[in-house]
Structure formats: C-alpha cells, structure tokens
Amino acid sequence: MPEAPIHRSGFVAVVGRPNVGKSTLLNAFLGQKVAGVSPWPQTTRRRQMGILTLAAAQILFLDTPGWHTPKDNLGKAMVRASAETIAEADAVLFLADLTELVAGEDRELAAWLRKNKPNAPVILALNKADAVAVEVRESRAEEYGALIPDSVRCVISARQGTGLPELLEAVVARLPEGPILYPEEEITDLSxxxxxxxxxxxxxxxxxxxxxxxxxxxxxxxxxxxxxxxxxxxxxxxxxxxxxxxxxxxxxxxxxxxxxxxxxxxxxxxxxxxxxxxxxxxxxxxxxxxxxxxxxxxxxxxxx
Ligand SMILES: Nc1nc2c(ncn2[C@@H]2O[C@H](COP(=O)(O)OP(=O)(O)OP(=O)(O)O)[C@@H](O)[C@H]2O)c(=O)[nH]1
Ligand SMILES: [Mg+2]
CATH class of the missing domain: 3.30.300.20 (K homology (KH) domain)
Incomplete structure (x- = not known):
C-alpha cells in the first residue's frame, strides 16, 4: 500500500517590531481581512489567530502586537501578549521591514527569541520588497539575516503578494506532523x-x-x-x-x-x-x- 502523505499542523507566531506588516501578511495569507492594518505603529493590540487549511497542512498563524519598549500599561499588556504567544508557538515567522534600517527593537526581539525560544525554527521574512531598490534590498537582507543566523530567509511583499507561496512552503516544511486542529471552514478565532x-x-x-x-x-x-x-x-x-x-x-x-x-x-x-x-x-x-x-x-x- 502507498504511504499516506505527511500532514503537518502547528502554531506560527508572526512577530516583529511595530508597523513591519504582520497584520497585512496575515490578511494576505487568509485572502480575507481579519486584522486591522494602518500606517501607524501599534495597530494590533492583541493576539489574533488566522487559520489556513491546505491539503497537506493546517497553519495557525498568530498575529501579535509589535515588539517595542512599552511606555504605558497598554504597551506592557501588548508586549506580554506577544511574549505569551511566542511561548506557545511551534515556529516563529520573524517579519522585518526592508524600507527601514535594523533597529534596537529588531535586535531585542532576536535576543529574546534566542534566550526564550532557542529550539524553535525561525523563518525570516523581509517585507515591503516592492518599496526598495534592489541594491538596498540585498544589503538590508544581509543585515537582518545577521540577527538570526540560522533562519531561512524569504523576500516578500505582503501588500502585493510576491514571495508568499515560497514563504508558505518554508513555513509548512518546519511544522511538526499533526492532524487538523480546527474545522477547515474556520478562518479565525475572532468573533x-x-x-x-x-x-x-x-x-x-x-x-x-x-x-x-x-x-x-x-x-x-x-x-x-x-x-x-x-x-x-x-x-x-x-x-x-x-x-x-x-x-x-x-x-x-x-x-x-x-x-x-x-x-x-x-x-x-x-x-x-x-x-x-x-x-x-x-x-x-x-x-x-x-x-x-x-x-x-x-x-x-x-x-x-
Ligand atoms: N509598501 C509596502 N507597504 C506595506 C507592505 N506590507 C504592509 N505595508 C504597510 O505597512 C503599514 C503597517 O502594516 P501593518 O500590517 O498594520 O503592520 P503591523 O506589523 O501589523 O503593525 P502593528 O500591528 O502596529 O505592529 C501599513 O501602512 C501597510 O499598508 C508591503 O509589502 N509593502
Ligand atoms: Mg498589526
């Protein structure tokens, strides 16, 4: 009898500093808007799940509030929500913004991951490729890559959808074997x-x-x-x-x-x-x- 194909499933924390495009990416993967997106940092304030059911995998994307130094109790609650989400994830999708230089928040998040989630696979997605010149794109990709040396790297544009199939493939490959965890018609845990x-x-x-x-x-x-x-x-x-x-x-x-x-x-x-x-x-x-x-x-x- 032929072997049954491997089915994978798991939680993927979508993390990164504010405004890098995490929620845009979540909406793009789902093909539907579940998360708010705005030009201002700190748009997302809570963990929100997007469910993507494919033939061979079910990916539970967990959108998180941007990683930043909190200035008030709301900020503290937001960063705590991000940390708790990462703690329960099977893999981490680290999103970076190619239009910006590497910032302290990127370094802090990378260091936090090394310390608190040393064994989780990290996929580095370099976003907003549509908005930067090719030369800048390559040098920035190197700089961000140096933050997480062992990660897989994908250059994408969440807004235009480029690079997303390759990114999805990289994510699925790093998920554990497992069954469907949520009904396949569901796309989010938000009401x-x-x-x-x-x-x-x-x-x-x-x-x-x-x-x-x-x-x-x-x-x-x-x-x-x-x-x-x-x-x-x-x-x-x-x-x-x-x-x-x-x-x-x-x-x-x-x-x-x-x-x-x-x-x-x-x-x-x-x-x-x-x-x-x-x-x-x-x-x-x-x-x-x-x-x-x-x-x-x-x-x-x-x-x-
Ligand atoms: N040019 C370009 N802009 C993008 C892309 N992805 C997201 N943006 C823009 O970046 C801004 C922030 O996007 P969000 O998806 O809200 O970013 P976020 O990381 O969820 O932000 P927080 O929730 O605040 O942490 C918005 O103005 C988006 O339209 C992209 O691929 N290219
Ligand atoms: Mg967001």
Missing amino acids: EREITAELIRESALRNLRAEVPHGVAVRVDQYRERGEEGAYIEATLFVERESHKAIVIGKGGTMLKRIGTDARRKIEEMSGRKLYLDLRVKVLPGWRNREDALRRLGYITKEK
Whole structure:
C-alpha cells in the first residue's frame, strides 16, 4: 500500500517590531481581512489567530502586537501578549521591514527569541520588497539575516503578494506532523463582533492624526440582526481626554461620520451584508494606564 502523505499542523507566531506588516501578511495569507492594518505603529493590540487549511497542512498563524519598549500599561499588556504567544508557538515567522534600517527593537526581539525560544525554527521574512531598490534590498537582507543566523530567509511583499507561496512552503516544511486542529471552514478565532471592533478602530486610526489615534479604543455594544435590513451595530469609541473627543467628533460631526462611513464599508465587505452603524464617543480618562479600563476593554485577559 502507498504511504499516506505527511500532514503537518502547528502554531506560527508572526512577530516583529511595530508597523513591519504582520497584520497585512496575515490578511494576505487568509485572502480575507481579519486584522486591522494602518500606517501607524501599534495597530494590533492583541493576539489574533488566522487559520489556513491546505491539503497537506493546517497553519495557525498568530498575529501579535509589535515588539517595542512599552511606555504605558497598554504597551506592557501588548508586549506580554506577544511574549505569551511566542511561548506557545511551534515556529516563529520573524517579519522585518526592508524600507527601514535594523533597529534596537529588531535586535531585542532576536535576543529574546534566542534566550526564550532557542529550539524553535525561525523563518525570516523581509517585507515591503516592492518599496526598495534592489541594491538596498540585498544589503538590508544581509543585515537582518545577521540577527538570526540560522533562519531561512524569504523576500516578500505582503501588500502585493510576491514571495508568499515560497514563504508558505518554508513555513509548512518546519511544522511538526499533526492532524487538523480546527474545522477547515474556520478562518479565525475572532468573533464577527471582535473583527468589527478592529475595523472601526482601523478606520479611526486612518482618519485621525497626531497623538489622538493611539488613545482610541473601541467597544461594540450591540450587534443585532434585522433580517432583510441587515444588522444594527452600536459601538463606542473611547478616548483619553475631552479635547480628543472633540477631535474625533469633528466640526459638526464630520470626522465621526467619515470614520463611520469608512468602517461600515469595511464591515459590510467582511460580513457580506448591509448594516446600520451607530458610533458614539466617550471619555475614559487616561485609560491606557488604568488596569480596570484595560480589563474592561479586553486588553488584559489573564490574571498576572
Ligand atoms: N509598501 C509596502 N507597504 C506595506 C507592505 N506590507 C504592509 N505595508 C504597510 O505597512 C503599514 C503597517 O502594516 P501593518 O500590517 O498594520 O503592520 P503591523 O506589523 O501589523 O503593525 P502593528 O500591528 O502596529 O505592529 C501599513 O501602512 C501597510 O499598508 C508591503 O509589502 N509593502
Ligand atoms: Mg498589526
């Protein structure tokens, strides 16, 4: 009898400093948007799983918050979430940004991995190849490669999709043999409600400027089905100060309207149905440093 082909499965932590394109890569692999993406660093605040089921493998990609030196309790919770995610992963997909020089955060993450995850296979993906000249690409690839000498290297563009089949092959080859772990029709462990909150926050991040974006948190308060009319969603944007509330609402409500329209379009695309989105803004003073607020907003989930 012919031997059955090997089936592989496992958890792959997608790690790297803020803004290198981790969430863009996750969405590209899944062919669907589950993670928020923005031009600002620290867009992702929690671990989020994307499930990719192939004929010979099931890959559980774990998108993580960018590795950085925390400046507040939210930042600490984010880096803790990244560290815990890496701890439970079978392999590490280290993402670097070819448009930027190697930074302290890249070195710290590489050192952390060497110390805390010495036996895990590391795949180094050099992203944003579309945005750099070939000469720069090669010298930067060498510099990033030196951080993790034993890693496999792939040059990719998560935005354009180049190099992704080769990267996927490199990832699968390093996973342990194992069965399917999640139903094959599932693509994420996030609920529609959680993705909705991420997409609203992404819209806020994309429309706001300066110091306001990072102080925004989103909570979905209601998600009701209304049959033919689609769904009714009510959500709150929390900000840290009264002055920020005024900015988020904008003159005559224009900014909030713009954020709402942008978010509604993305959520409709994700859920495949029409919806009515009602956004409100509340001040939760200094929430990024308040344990109680971080818990309420779901950024701290475990007991420390
Ligand atoms: N030119 C180019 N831009 C990219 C590519 N991949 C991602 N980006 C852009 O880089 C920015 C950051 O992307 P994200 O996917 O949010 O990055 P991230 O690593 O998840 O960031 P954090 O969640 O903040 O850690 C966005 O503006 C993306 O559009 C790429 O391959 N090429
Ligand atoms: Mg992200």
